[in-house]
Amino acid sequence: MNDVLADLEEVTVAFDEETLEALDAKAFRDHRDNREAAIRECLDQWLKGRED
Numbered sequence: 355m356n357d358v359l360a361d362l363e364e365v366t367v368a369f370d371e372e373t374l375e376a377l378d379a380k381a382f383r384d385h386r387d388n389r390e391a392a393i394r395e396c397l398d399q400w401l402k403g404r405e406d
Contacts, residue, residue, distance in 0.1 A: 377389055377392050377393060377396070378392075380392040380395075380396070
């Protein structure tokens, strides 16, 4: 089986307490309390903003 994620770089991100609270609020409000989904959405928006 071909692992498409094998070529991706690994990145570690550290969030301060204020950012974690905002992510948790977004996760609860928009993603059924799924913090990872909230982070992915924010990252996607940030990446799209950099394209402009």
